[in-house]
Amino acid sequence: MYAFNYHRAKTVADALKLYKKADDPKFLAGGHTLIPTLKQRLARPSDLIDISGIATLKGVKVSKTAVTIGALTPHVEVATSSAVKKAIPALAGLAEEIGDPQVRHRGTMGGSVANSDPAADYPAAVLGLGATIETNARKIEADKFFKGVFETALKDGEILTKISFPVPEKAGYMRFDQPASRFALVGVFVAKFKGGVRVAVTGAGPCAFRVPAMEKALSAKFAPEALEGITVPADDLNSDIHGSAEYRAHLITVMAKRAVAAAK
Amino acid sequence: MPAVSMTVNGKKVSADVEPRTLLVHYLREHLGLTGTHVGCDTSQCGACVVHINGESVKSCTVLAAQAEGAKVTTIEGLADGDKLHPMQEAFREHHALQCGFCTPGMVMSAIDLVKKNKNPSEKEIREWLSGNLCRCTGYHNIVKAIAAAAQTMRG
Ligand SMILES: Cc1cc2nc3c(=O)[nH]c(=O)nc-3n(C[C@H](O)[C@H](O)[C@H](O)COP(=O)(O)OP(=O)(O)OC[C@H]3O[C@@H](n4cnc5c(N)ncnc54)[C@H](O)[C@@H]3O)c2cc1C
Ligand code: FES
Ligand code: FES
Numbered sequence: 228m229y230a231f232n233y234h235r236a237k238t239v240a241d242a243l244k245l246y247k248k249a250d251d252p253k254f255l256a257g258g259h260t261l262i263p264t265l266k267q268r269l270a271r272p273s274d275l276i277d278i279s280g281i282a283t284l285k286g287v288k289v290s291k292t293a294v295t296i297g298a299l300t301p302h303v304e305v306a307t308s309s310a311v312k313k314a315i316p317a318l319a320g321l322a323e324e325i326g327d328p329q330v331r332h333r334g335t336m337g338g339s340v341a342n343s344d345p346a347a348d349y350p351a352a353v354l355g356l357g358a359t360i361e362t363n364a365r366k367i368e369a370d371k372f373f374k375g376v377f378e379t380a381l382k383d384g385e386i387l388t389k390i391s392f393p394v395p396e397k398a399g400y401m402r403f404d405q406p407a408s409r410f411a412l413v414g415v416f417v418a419k420f421k422g423g424v425r426v427a428v429t430g431a432g433p434c435a436f437r438v439p440a441m442e443k444a445l446s447a448k449f450a451p452e453a454l455e456g457i458t459v460p461a462d463d464l465n466s467d468i469h470g471s472a473e474y475r476a477h478l479i480t481v482m483a484k485r486a487v488a489a490a491k
Numbered sequence: 492m493p494a495v496s497m498t499v500n501g502k503k504v505s506a507d508v509e510p511r512t513l514l515v516h517y518l519r520e521h522l523g524l525t526g527t528h529v530g531c532d533t534s535q536c537g538a539c540v541v542h543i544n545g546e547s548v549k550s551c552t553v554l555a556a557q558a559e560g561a562k563v564t565t566i567e568g569l570a571d572g573d574k575l576h577p578m579q580e581a582f583r584e585h586h587a588l589q590c591g592f593c594t595p596g597m598v599m600s601a602i603d604l605v606k607k608n609k610n611p612s613e614k615e616i617r618e619w620l621s622g623n624l625c626r627c628t629g630y631h632n633i634v635k636a637i638a639a640a641a642q643t644m645r646g
Binding site: 228229230231232233235255258259262263265266267275277279326327328329330332333408409 | 559
């Protein structure tokens with residue numbers, strides 16, 4: 228690790244102030260993406276602003292229409308919340324599958340979404356449920372949030388504060404693990420609302436994306452067989468030693484069918 | 492250099508450390524508690540697992556500064572004098588270790604499991620250990636030891 232200065236922020240205002248004063252700062256939440264990155268010397272921030280102690284950014288609230296999760300809520304809290312399990316079981320199930328127990332104790336939802344790793348799980352739920360992302364400055368719709376590999380609509384120094392997920396009639400998430408890292412090689416989130424179905428994919432492209440052809444077919448008939456023959460072109464998909472673009476394209480349809488079958 | 496203070500195995504400690512000091516390095520190099528191991532540099536192996544405020548975490552992926560004010564327990568803090576913790580005793584009894592490198596992390600992780608789930612099934616034990624890698628044992632006896640310790644700890 229390269230050297231950096233460390234600051235602990237007590238409030239969002241405090242964090243913004245510390246961020247402005249520093250040269251090339253980064254926010255630190257659960258640290259389970261950032262610290263491994265620093266250990267590999269893949270980043271060299273001048274200052275880390277530790278936001279993990281900001282109490283107002285923690286916790287889960289569930290109403291009839293939405294599940295709202297504070298940015299600093301660790302994965303374990305979403306995975307084990309009985310209110311989330313009842314309102315959107317697929318969301319609790321997704322959190323339960325992230326990494327391993329120790330990663331889930333520290334890693335936060337906000338960190339995962341702000342980071343937009345191409346293989347992260349939460350972005351599939353954010354986009355699949357059409358969630359609203361709130362920051363210290365504004366609200367951003369899921370459809371306008373994910374921009375590319377590790378790239379989001381967040382501006383430099385903007386803090387993700389919470390995300391509000393609309394409660395669907397049914398939703399399912401299925402992922403096929405990359406066996407070494409156990410991140411998603413491909414993960415598909417499917418959500419059925421009164422007004423139609425949303426399908427979001429992670430692991431296969433530069434960032435999470437929707438599949439309109441599948442959404443149309445599932446809105447007409449919400450059943451695995453409705454997806455028969457519908458594929459995503461392999462052209463722009465990720466290809467690496469763990470799986471070719473064609474393999475990922477194939478997995479998207481398989482995982483989408485399984486997500487529909489598992490939806491509740 | 493900023494000061495950090497915390498309670499480690501029941502003892503108050505404090506030191507001036509560089510901000511980039513990882514908790515595991517603070518424990519091993521500043522406090523001489525070398526029971527906590529470092530087995531990888533990708534946050535995957537779990538050899539470094541300790542408890543922070545009672546919860547298992549990878550101490551190689553936490554800055555010492557982030558444990559300010561916390562209660563930290565390491566493998567050295569488990570035994571009561573010469574009397575091993577039931578989890579340590581079960582690992583000994585069931586040959587749940589060979590080289591022993593992964594063992595401190597396994598034991599710390601397993602204690603957290605049993606705290607949350609007093610009677611874990613074999614499947615639940617194996618799933619829980621997804622963050623702890625062992626290159627020697629094939630896991631079989633580790634799983635047996637944890638099930639046995641859970642039984643002892645239930646009383
Ligand atoms: C062994 C291992 C396995 C893993 N497996 C999975 C997996 O299967 N699936 C998965 O999805 N993830 C996985 N992860 C990643 C894990 O979920 C991370 O915890 C998460 O992606 C990042 O959250 P964090 O709180 O740790 O963020 P940090 O590491 O603290 O921060 C990550 C980035 O986001 C920024 N940031 C953090 N919070 C905010 C905020 N509120 N506002 C603005 N910017 C912010 C930081 O500045 C930084 O750039 C794994 C990690 C490890 C170490
Ligand atoms: S040393 Fe491998 S996970 Fe911490
Ligand atoms: S006993 Fe050797 S790594 Fe587990």
